[in-house]
Structure formats: C-alpha cells, structure tokens
Amino acid sequence: MNKLPLLFLGVFITFASSWLGLVAYPYLTLGNMQPLPDEDTGGYFPPSQSGLAVAGQRVYAANGCVYCHSQQVRLAPLSTDIAKGLGPRQTVARDYLRAQPVFLGTMRTGPDLTNIGARQPDQNWHHKHLYEPQTVTDWSIMPSFRYLYKMQKIQGQPSADAIQGLAGPHAPAPGFEVVPSDDAKALVAYLISLKRNYPLPESPEPPAN
C-alpha cells in the first residue's frame, strides 16, 4: 500500500471520467441526434407532436403521472416487455427526441404508457378513465383526476366535449354534464400521441414467435 499517491491520482481522474461518460458523451451523441426522415409522408420518425400534446406533457409532469407509469420498452431477451405487449420493439434514444422532459419512469405501479396511444386511441375512454378510473377498471388503484374536469348544468344542447357514458358514484346527475378542462384535453391529446408504431433501423422488431 505504498502506492497511495498513484491510487489517489488514478481514482480522481477516473472519477472525472464519469462526467465524460455519463454526461458529456450523451450530451454530444444523443443530444445531437436527429429524427429520421419518413419517406412515406415527408414527415419524421418520431413524428412531431401537436401543440396540444406538447402542452399535455406539462400536465403529465405537474400531476406526477411518471411516478406510477413508465415509458420505456426494455430490450427483449432480458425483459418480457415486448411479450407483454407494451410495444412492438425496444425503445431507443431516437424515440424520445420529442419528449420534454423525458418520462422514462422508474415504477410500474400502473401499466407502461409507451404505446398507450396505439392501444387506446379513444379520447372519451381516456377522459372517462381520468375522471373515475374505477368505472373503467374496477380493480384500478389510480387516483381520480376529477379536479381536471368541471361538472356543469347542461345549458340547452349538451356540450360537444362532455364525457360520454359516466356511470360511477361521481357521474353527473341528470341535467348535468362533465366537461374536460384545457389541461385534461391537453393531457389526453398527449396520451394519444404516445405511439411507437414507426420503424427505427437501430431497433429492429424481434421476429414474432
């Protein structure tokens, strides 16, 4: 142990290396990555998001959806994410170019949402589910987000964006309706925009067995 000075130097410089490897390197590579042009439509992979969906990301962040819902499909031989139907392929860096912030998540208290827009494209379903999750899935432990909705008296014609088919204890009384706030609309637009139904060369779809 007379090599302590050497140890000292080696360790501190390697310590600085984590800065290079885990911060500078992704900054320079992943941070400069570009979307792939989509020959079909002249668009890009991943597709750009509507303004409403971008606003929805902020609602997603403000209400902490990420603490129960991950947004990543892990690689296939190691995990069963693809077999579980979370998405058709492993998600890779390019999939997250449009995300701000990136909601990779660390918990699956609720299901993964990587591909929720493809699994469940129905707006009304999402509104119903956010308003009262247990009426859609009775064993769900998702909290209700009723505070993103407004119960109001129907004035003349029912509103076009009122939620259809509410049945639970918080369903509107006759003559009343539940309409989503701007935040709720943005959140649902964001959820529906979550699709991984486009190909990326760096993440081939595994052969179906």
Next chain:
Amino acid sequence: MIAGYLLLIGGLIFLSGSALAAFYWAVKDGQLENLPEASLVIFDDDEPVGTATDRFPSSQ
C-alpha cells in the same frame, strides 16, 4: 449549444484541475504518509483513547 460545450469543457477542466491540485497538495503535505498517526487525530487530551464519550442520560 455553445453554453453546453463551455459547460462540458469547463467541467472537465475544473475536475481534472482540482484533482491534480488536490493530489499535488496531498503529496506535498505528507497526507499520504504516516497513516496510523492520522487515525488518532480525533482524540483530544481530555477525551483520550480509551475514554467513552457518550452514554444514555442517567436521569431515568
């Protein structure tokens, strides 16, 4: 973007620089010699080796 590069390069220079400076100082100052002595520096004259310095309060 430029701010980012400055941050990265600045961070690296800062890190490596402080590493080298700390290393230079530690060697010069003899911090890496006489290690057994260092393990005794926490004991003072009236709290010497062999004396316990904490106890549950006696008032029950």
Next chain:
Amino acid sequence: MTPPTPPPDEGFKENELASDIDVSQVHGSILRERAEPCDGYEPVPLWLITVFFAIIFWAGLYLAYFSGGFRADVFNPDRVAWAGGGPAVAAGPVDPKVLGKRVFTQNCVVCHQTTGLGVAGQFPPLVGSEWVVGGDWHGDNHLVKILLNGLQGPIQVKGAAYNNAMPPWAQLDDEKISAVLTYIRSEWGNSAPAISADYVKKIREASAAQTEPWTQKALQAIPGEKAPDAAAPAAAPAAAPAAPEATPAASPAAA
C-alpha cells in the same frame, strides 16, 4: 461489572489493564482485543486484495462482452455481433417492405418519384407497369436483370414510349434488391407477389456474363418466367439468414 472504559486519568495505556487479573477474568475477550497494539495501521488483508482483483477481472470481462463495442447506436448488446464489425442494423431480420422503402427512397425516387408515377416522357412509371408486375412478355427474371445491369434505349411502358438510361444497381446486395422489388410490386396499388433474395441470387449468377445494360430487344429474347412464390411477404425471416451468405456472392457477380 465495571464501566467498559478505563478512567480518563489512565489515559489510553490499555495494556496496564491486562495485568489486572480480576478485570481480565470478567472481560477476557474484550481485553484481548484491547491489548492488540496495532490499531490504526492494520494492513489491508490479503484475501480482500484477492477479492478486489477478482472483481476487477470480472468487470473487464463483462465490459468486453456487453459493451456493444462502445457504439452509440447499439442498444442491445445481445443482438449485435459487434466483434465481427457487422453493422448493428443488418443483424436482425428486417421487414422487406421497410427495407425496400428505404432502398427506394435512397436510390429510386430521383427518377421514379415517391409516388412511383415517374415523369411523363422522361422516366417511366412503376405503378401498374407491366415491367414491374409482369404481363405480356415481361417476366420477373427481366425485372431482376434490369436492376442488376441497368436498361437503356427506347422502351414501351403502358403504351407510352421512353428513351433514357437506367444505371445498374448490382452494388446492392440480393436482400436489398429483393426488398426494393417486393416494395414496388406491392406499393401504390400494385399487388404482385414478393421476390426472394434467393431468386435475385440465382438471376445474378445466371446473368454474370452480361456486362452491358440491357435493351428492350435483348430482354425480349429471353423467355419470361415467374419468380418462385416466396410463400408470403411474412417469409422475410427465412430470407434474413440467407443474407450473410448472399453478401459475398455479390462480389463474383461484379467481377
């Protein structure tokens, strides 16, 4: 039982305690521990150093196997034989439609356009073209030959005359040629069966002697044939393993 520490005035001279028979009987084990004079500069145990080096050795092995070649585009170390230097993309079976579309976009759209309609009077259309989907004297073998060697001179497509030159695409491997052909034969309302990489390989070998671009006249002299049915487009996984062998096959054809 005495307090577990000597009175302060005795300082730290613990060895003196060891001579106290009464105490040492009570506190045998503690005193043995205390009598040990080397506190503070015990060296690192040898077994620990051995374990450390074993861990470091394992770490090196792990990184060698699972680093994905330290490439920025490798996300799954198990899927890539990076040691062979193979590109990450070619390692997995690729949907021929996806690959074909990419090949088409990179090479063909300049003349035939993304719509496959070509440019009237300049470049012939692919949509509904008998050259592409077959019919009359046109066979699948002709289509593959055109891609491998090119085509020049006056031709008739869907009743319209064109006089231009198409360069050879023999530099594309069999899988890519089969993919792009499968793509143009099934896109824009075309619905001809897929063409397999094996079939392209066969034609490539058969027409190895041809060095010039084809003309309509020369092609017409060759009897048209249908490509063997590649079962379904879903047979792509079967084509994929053939790809590694197909790649070297390209070089004799070029020579």
Next chain:
Amino acid sequence: MNPQSLISSFHPANNPDTLASHERAEIDASTRFPVLLFFASAIFWLLIGSLLGLISAWKMTHPGLFDQMAWLTFGRLRPAHLNTVIYGWASAAGIGVGVWLMARLCRVPLLHSKLLISAAIFWNLGVLVGVMGILAGDSRSIEWLEFPGYATPILFIAYAFIGIWAIIMFRFRRPGHVYVSQWYLFAAFLWFPWLYATANILLVWQPIQGSAQGAVNWWFAHNVLGLWFTPIGLASAYYMIPKVIGRPIHSYYLSILGFWSLALFYSWNGMHHLIGGPFPAWMVSASVVASIMMFIPVVTVAINHHMTMRGHFGALKWSPTLRFTVFGAMTYTVVSLQGSSMAIPSLNTLTHFTDYTIGHAHLGLYGFFSMMMFGAMYYIVPRLTGWEWPSANAIRWHFWLVAVGILLMVVSLSIGGILQGLAQFDPQVSFRSSLDYATPFRWIRGLSGFLLLGGHVVFAALFTLMLLKVGRQKEGPALFAAPVKPEAAPL
C-alpha cells in the same frame, strides 16, 4: 520501534495539535446557532416529510383518499415527500453534522457563523418554495429534481454560502493530519454543487434533448445519494464510532482505500436505473460493472467498522449515538450489497419497476443515512446546548420505533416488490395480479409509516426540550453523566 511506543508517540498527550477542553468548548460555541438551526429545520421537515410519505403510502391502498384535492394527488405528494426528506431533512441534517464535524476536526472555531445562519434560512426558504411549488402543480417530474425552476436558485445561493464556508474552514484548519472524515466531508461539499448545478442546467434551465436527459437525471440522482449523503454518513460513522468507544479506527489504510474506491466507482453507478432502457449498451454495462465494483468500498468500510467495534458491542447498550450509528453502519453494508445485486441485469429486470426499489431507497436513505444523522445529533446537541437529553426512555422509544418501522417497511416492500415483479415479468399473468400481490404488503408498509412518524414525534419532542433547556445541565465536558453501571441501563 515497537508498536506500543509507536502508538505512544502519536498519543494526544504528546501531540501539540490536540485541543484542551476550553478550546473545544469554544469551537462548539461558535457552531451552536447555525448547527442547531440546521438541526431544528431538518427535524421540522422530517415531520412534514414523514406525514407526506404516510399519506402517499395510504393512497396506494386507498386511491379515493383526498382525491378531490389537486394538491394532495399522489403524483404531487410523492415528489413533495421525496424532496422534503432529501433537501429539507437529510441535506440540512447532513450540513449541520458536516459543519460541526469540520469545525471539530479542523480544530478552529467557526468563522462568520452569521454566514451559515443566513445560509440555513435561504436553504429552508428554497425547500419551502420548492415543496409548495410541487404541491401547486409546478413539479418538473424529473426524479430528485422536481423543485420548480424558481426554487432551485434559492437553494443554490444557500449552498454557495455553505460550500464556500466549508472550503474556508478547511483552509484555516490547524496543521496536521487530515482525518478520513474530513476527506469525506470536503469531497461531499465539493461534489454536491457540481452535481446539482450540472443537473439543473442540463435538465431544468437549458434542457438537453431526448433520452440523454435520463442519463443525466440518474447520474445526478444516484450521485446525490452516493457522493453527498453517503460521504457525510460515513464521515459521521468514522468519527462517532472511534470517539464513543475511545478506540482508533481499526485500519486507516482501509479507510483511505474505502474513500477513494467510493469516489472511483460510485459516480458511474447511476445508469443501473436504466438497464434495458434507451441508452447505448455500453453506458448501461459500464454502470453495471461500477455497481458490482461498489463491493470494494462497501466491504472495506464494513470490515473497518466491524473490526473497530469488535469487543465493544456492549457499548450499544449505553450509548445512544453508537446505537443509531452502528445500526446505520450495518445497514450501509446491507443496502450497498443489495444495490450491487440489483444492478445485475437479470435481477434488475425483475425488481426494477416494483416496490422492491422503493424499499431499497428507504433502506439507504433512512436505514443508513437518517440513522447516522440521528446518532450524530444525539452526540452533538448536548455539546452545543450544554444540557443532557432529558429522558433515556424517550431515546429508547425513538430508536425502537424507527428501527422496527424501517425494517418492517423494507421487508414488506421487498417481499411485495418481488411478487409484483414476478407477476409483471410473466407474459401469461395479467397486470392486475401484480397489484393483487403487492397490496397486502402495501398495507403493512402503511402501518410502518405510523411507527416512523411516531419515532420522529418523540425525537422532535426531545429536541425541543433540549432547546428549551429542560433537563439537567451536563456535568462534564464529554460524558453525559457519571457513568452508570451498564447493566443498570435496560434496553
């Protein structure tokens, strides 16, 4: 030179650098107000944080609880809980302990203690603004960095005072050997601003693009644990254990080796939160390797602490400081080895997205770090106030409530998490099963929260009594009281 005379030559009595009791009293007096302020605010945030945690825990079994209130939704409570305990409790307690240890070890009175008092005020202001921001719906949802952009600068200003002060302290220390605790503290005080600034710039103020955020996020979050909390906790253990039992650390070589290998390997660990995620394979593999390499610093520290304690475990009966500190030191070994195992990819895919990870996080931040802080506070506060802790029984209540509470929580979350993970791993099993398996254990976890909160209330009461100077004046400069016979002090 035989070892005995070697030791004698180092003996404090022969060393001009040691302090007389009046000098030590002067140092303690100079740190009194800032350190007590940090401690008091930390204990306040601990109570708030455990309450927030308790409500979020019960929301896992009762999703309807307070669900009409936006600011009490789970997605805001959980980050509020996390940030309260990270920045409000753990960091503030760590700073308090760190400041006191630095002053003691540098052997100089605290200069400009008003600087630190204002730092403490700013720090608490930052935490308050940040937590309110999260509850009001301004959370960034970047784990460990949820504080909105307007709160982090306040924390940073506060931190600047603390960091500058720590460096000044180190600069003016009495000449002589730098003890291993000082190494840990000095490094922690340098690493934290670097981590915090990088993460805030790259994630909050000028966000980088795409999944690179994930890499920076976990580089930061894991390093806050590994390069901020862990060094402070270990610094405390390296001081308290030898000091309380009156015996130098077993091997100083090992402690130096442990420090540098921690610095080397820990900083690469963060990516093991993202195994299988959207990152180049080598980044994840490098983190897996570094996580396994953590075996080296952990075993080094474990051996060192155990060998120092050997033959003195009886001291756990009569020293509150030692009881908490040794609990923390043992937990450090367990939690670190558990963490290394969780980085093994095949185990990680099973446990990663489950309650098992939550259990691990609590074992680390509470079982290790918070227990270390409790232990250090039991040692430091009487020296600052000049009073004895008013009740030995209350200390025992505190210890047993939090020790049983944290073990119950970690064990239940671990079992529930493994079942949950097995259910989520099997493609044949529906998602519902993963909930059904975890639910009973979430009930137990909810109950354990009451134990922890109870323990904290007891501790807060004890601390308040100390501030109010209820109890007996300390009799000597070092000991609490004339030593009682150890067997007279029942557990």
